[in-house]
Amino acid sequence: MIEVKHLNKSFDGKQVLYDISATFRHGAVNQIIGKSGSGKTVLMKSIIGLFKAESGEVLYDGRNLLDMSKREIKLLRREVGMLFQGSALFDSMSVIENVMYPLQMFSDMSKIDVEKRAKFCLERVNLQTHAYHLMPGEISGGMQKRVAIARAISLNPKYLFCDEPNSGLDPVTSLVIDKLIEDITQEFNITTIINTHDMNSIMETGANIILINKGHKGWEGSKEGIFTDDNQALNDFVFASELYKKVKLANQK
Amino acid sequence: MLGLDTVGRYVELMKRTFSKPDNWKMFWRQLPKEMEKLGIDSIGIIVLISIFMGAIMTMQTVLNTENPLLPRYSTGLVLRDTMLLEFASSIMSLLLAGKVGSNIASEIGSMRITEQIDALEIMGVNSANYLILPKVIGLVLCMPLLVTFSVFCGLIGGTGVAYFTDLIPVADFIYGIQYAFIPYYFTYSIIKSLFFGFIIASISAFYGYYAYGGALNVGRASTNAVVNSSIVILLMNIVLTQLLLV
Ligand SMILES: Nc1ncnc2c1ncn2[C@@H]1O[C@H](COP(=O)(O)OP(=O)(O)O)[C@@H](O)[C@H]1O
Numbered sequence: 001m002i003e004v005k006h007l008n009k010s011f012d013g014k015q016v017l018y019d020i021s022a023t024f025r026h027g028a029v030n031q032i033i034g035k036s037g038s039g040k041t042v043l044m045k046s047i048i049g050l051f052k053a054e055s056g057e058v059l060y061d062g063r064n065l066l067d068m069s070k071r072e073i074k075l076l077r078r079e080v081g082m083l084f085q086g087s088a089l090f091d092s093m094s095v096i097e098n099v100m101y102p103l104q105m106f107s108d109m110s111k112i113d114v115e116k117r118a119k120f121c122l123e124r125v126n127l128q129t130h131a132y133h134l135m136p137g138e139i140s141g142g143m144q145k146r147v148a149i150a151r152a153i154s155l156n157p158k159y160l161f162c163d164e165p166n167s168g169l170d171p172v173t174s175l176v177i178d179k180l181i182e183d184i185t186q187e188f189n190i191t192t193i194i195n196t197h198d199m200n201s202i203m204e205t206g207a208n209i210i211l212i213n214k215g216h217k218g219w220e221g222s223k224e225g226i227f228t229d230d231n232q233a234l235n236d237f238v239f240a241s242e243l244y245k246k247v248k249l250a251n252q253k
Numbered sequence: 254m255l256g257l258d259t260v261g262r263y264v265e266l267m268k269r270t271f272s273k274p275d276n277w278k279m280f281w282r283q284l285p286k287e288m289e290k291l292g293i294d295s296i297g298i299i300v301l302i303s304i305f306m307g308a309i310m311t312m313q314t315v316l317n318t319e320n321p322l323l324p325r326y327s328t329g330l331v332l333r334d335t336m337l338l339e340f341a342s343s344i345m346s347l348l349l350a351g352k353v354g355s356n357i358a359s360e361i362g363s364m365r366i367t368e369q370i371d372a373l374e375i376m377g378v379n380s381a382n383y384l385i386l387p388k389v390i391g392l393v394l395c396m397p398l399l400v401t402f403s404v405f406c407g408l409i410g411g412t413g414v415a416y417f418t419d420l421i422p423v424a425d426f427i428y429g430i431q432y433a434f435i436p437y438y439f440t441y442s443i444i445k446s447l448f449f450g451f452i453i454a455s456i457s458a459f460y461g462y463y464a465y466g467g468a469l470n471v472g473r474a475s476t477n478a479v480v481n482s483s484i485v486i487l488l489m490n491i492v493l494t495q496l497l498l499v
């Protein structure tokens with residue numbers, strides 16, 4: 001479980017996050033939703049500690065990130081996996097080398113075991129074996145996402161962060177990736193946090209959602225409340241598209 | 254351009270770079286790769302430029318010193334000392350700042366903007382140390398080799414001119430190359446090149462590491478890397494000459 005309490009973050013005097021508090025549940029996919037530029041990525045990176053929040057608390061099962069020494073943060077990082085918006089695969093390494101990298105860096109596994117574990121992770125994300133020795137530039141965006149997930153779970157993380165896992169993917173592949181993340185979260189009992197503004201994704205996986213609106217927490221709830229809750233920020237976000245306006249009207253009739 | 258705050262961030266980055274690697278095995282694996290990419294792959298251009306510069310300097314020296322009082326071997330001597338004292342270290346380093354510096358800045362810069370550096374940090378890797386240290390050490394280790402190549406190729410270029418033209422007899426030229434040789438000049442050149450190698454690799458890595466935004470900014474980081482490492486090389490050249498020769 002990750003808890004965020006009264007988190008504030010600004011860049012050069014320009015405040016981006018205002019007093020955010022939220023709880024992200026264990027063994028579940030938690031979502032941070034909001035328009036582009038609302039502060040989702042900054043929130044996620046502040047929770048991980050890539051950005052340093054000015055005030056507040058970020059509790060990883062009770063351990064406050066903002067009180068940790070550099071050494072403690074480094075150790076915590078070994079329990080964290082992250083899927084970046086553009087996949088962020090190391091482009092000088094092949095697919096399988098990407099997945100092997102964290103294992104080589106931080107485990108005392110033998111070469112054979114490292115390769116076994118990497119193959120296990122790649123099989124888990126259903127990557128075709130012929131792609132194992134290709135370079136990241138040679139595979140499709142959907143496959144890159146799979147590899148990035150495999151790399152993120154290679155060290156058995158307790159916490160998994162996914163920044164816009166659907167960006168740049170077609171709707172079908174998006175759903176497959178969402179499902180994969182959800183399955184892995186439950187299978188390995190991970191606390192997963194996803195950033196998204198994709199309505200399909202929200203309706204598919206949204207069990208625990210917080211909405212960020214211009215750096216403030218605008219709403220929290222689950223997909224059941226998405227269309228029905230009476231909240232200005234939520235309605236602005238959800239009914240920005242004509243399609244969902246029609247859905248709403250249809251529901252009201 | 255080089256504000257105090259920039260210098261501060263550079264020092265900060267170097268502190269993180271020169272710390273103990275998270276995994277020595279990975280460091281020893283990276284090092285030869287970087288030496289090949291930064292050093293060995295630069296030999297070709299250095300050989301080419303040094304041969305031609307040696308040749309042209311020989312021709313110019315002969316053509317522009319028609320004073321009969323100057324001994325004929327002075328051409329070889331002038332070429333040798335110019336190559337040793339300045340060309341093989343300073344001019345070569347300026348050239349490398351262009352070739353290697355832009356390569357380092359754009360490689361690290363594109364890793365920054367595609368979040369590969371964040372990915373390393375998330376894993377708990379000291380990204381500065383992992384990415385920059387092998388480049389700095391690799392280039393510094395290659396510098397003596399590059400300087401030596403440059404000096405020899407320059408002299409070969411000059412000898413070629415003596416051999417293929419009738420500007421100067423080969424025997425006089427060779428005599429000049431050997432005349433009053435001061436071995437310390439070679440040491441001086443090597444020492445300078447070590448500093449320059451460090452400057453090129455570390456400053457270029459700095460501009461790449463702090464790139465932000467899109468692909469355009471990687472280009473900008475790369476330009477900044479070349480310009481600023483060249484300026485620092487020029488300034489450092491004066492300081493080192495003062496310290497080592499005067
Ligand atoms: N490194 C940074 N420096 C300064 N401002 C930033 C930085 N990163 C993000 N911001 C600003 O924070 C705001 C929120 O950005 P972000 O979290 O990326 O939005 P999104 O919800 O689309 O992920 C934007 O106004 C952005 O300009």
Ligand SMILES: [Mg+2]
Nearest residue numbers: 040041163164
């Ligand atoms: Mg974002």
